[in-house]
Amino acid sequence: MTTTVRSSSPFLSTFPGRYYYDPAIFQEEQEHIFGKMWFYVGRADALSSHGSYRVVTVASESIIVMRDKEGQLHAFFNVCRHRGARLCNQESGQLKGSIQCKYHAWTYALDGRLIGAPNVMSDEQFDRLAYGLLPVALHIWEGLIFLNLAENPQPFEAQLNDPRVQQFGDISPYDRYQIGRLKVGKSITYEVQANWKLIIENTLECYHCGPMHPELCELIPLYRTGKVFADEDFSAGVMLGEQVEAFTVTGKASRPPLPGLLPEDTRRYYGLLFLPNMFINLLSDHVVVDTFQPMGPERTVVISDWLFDPDVMARPDFDPSDAVDLLDLVNRQDWVVCELTQKSMASRAYRNGGNYAPDEHHIRGFVEYVLEKLRH
Ligand code: FES
Numbered sequence: 001m002t003t004t005v006r007s008s009s010p011f012l013s014t015f016p017g018r019y020y021y022d023p024a025i026f027q028e029e030q031e032h033i034f035g036k037m038w039f040y041v042g043r044a045d046a047l048s049s050h051g052s053y054r055v056v057t058v059a060s061e062s063i064i065v066m067r068d069k070e071g072q073l074h075a076f077f078n079v080c081r082h083r084g085a086r087l088c089n090q091e092s093g094q095l096k097g098s099i100q101c102k103y104h105a106w107t108y109a110l111d112g113r114l115i116g117a118p119n120v121m122s123d124e125q126f127d128r129l130a131y132g133l134l135p136v137a138l139h140i141w142e143g144l145i146f147l148n149l150a151e152n153p154q155p156f157e158a159q160l161n162d163p164r165v166q167q168f169g170d171i172s173p174y175d176r177y178q179i180g181r182l183k184v185g186k187s188i189t190y191e192v193q194a195n196w197k198l199i200i201e202n203t204l205e206c207y208h209c210g211p212m213h214p215e216l217c218e219l220i221p222l223y224r225t226g227k228v229f230a231d232e233d234f235s236a237g238v239m240l241g242e243q244v245e246a247f248t249v250t251g252k253a254s255r256p257p258l259p260g261l262l263p264e265d266t267r268r269y270y271g272l273l274f275l276p277n278m279f280i281n282l283l284s285d286h287v288v289v290d291t292f293q294p295m296g297p298e299r300t301v302v303i304s305d306w307l308f309d310p311d312v313m314a315r316p317d318f319d320p321s322d323a324v325d326l327l328d329l330v331n332r333q334d335w336v337v338c339e340l341t342q343k344s345m346a347s348r349a350y351r352n353g354g355n356y357a358p359d360e361h362h363i364r365g366f367v368e369y370v371l372e373k374l375r376h
């Protein structure tokens, strides 16, 4: 069934309006996209000690990610194997060697094994091994934790190297930025009242940059033209303006470049979007990793982590605010228009959707990708 309206004009169709608010479509996305793909949930170094844990939402499921006594990271469904009580109710915390369910006190080791079930005797033919917490596949890439809820997940690299997942090109040449070695200098969580696809679409285009991001356009003049990359060459990134030293609110450089970069990385910006939910901004003195977490048909949580060289962070005068304030401003400008757009999605006027102007044509590839995953 083809549900999109195709146009013969140079304007290509967006999704029809209901794709941005219908709970049934959101549910299908949970099942066919977020429940099957590797989903970025946060940095491994945020769980630094044994027993430290975070609770994350993936495809509407509550998942515990925690570090065991051997230092290994694990992910489990946050569901007691006895009668199903939710085990961890805080967003994050520190466990003392085990997880105990509040309800009947079944107790699990940090590696998920059931190690205690009160009043169940060893002669009662109860195979404790069969009642450990249900695991979720976990992969660490460049210090970033990815989870996959599928029973037989595709290899992580198969997803990462899929050209349709790498919307702006291949990440591998950029391992010189050593994202796993950098540390978080600032993290901001945004609650955005918009469907996750509006946020991805917005991230994919710079047609809005002139009207919406005057400060960003001061730093990257190309963005005034509505283009995302010069000459459609994704791998070349974009240059900062001639008088601009660094990607900061002042345009001045206040930190040395990250170690290991190439001369051409200086005063250059690379943006890399990986479906379904990660966007990486590479700058010469910092990196920003965004995660988009769809929480409902009209609600997405976005977490931005600003990463810096740990040696620079150790300096007494380290202050990340000139970098943070810039993309924080740009982010907030973006959320305003994503939320304004969300308000119209259920309008009769948008029943058949809208259109992508020539500078946005590449977004249609994302639309096709989602429709294919949903088998629509
Ligand atoms: S539901 Fe967890 S111990 Fe009973």
Ligand SMILES: [Fe+2]
Pocket: 202, 208, 209, 212, 213, 330, 333, 334
């Ligand atoms: Fe934007």
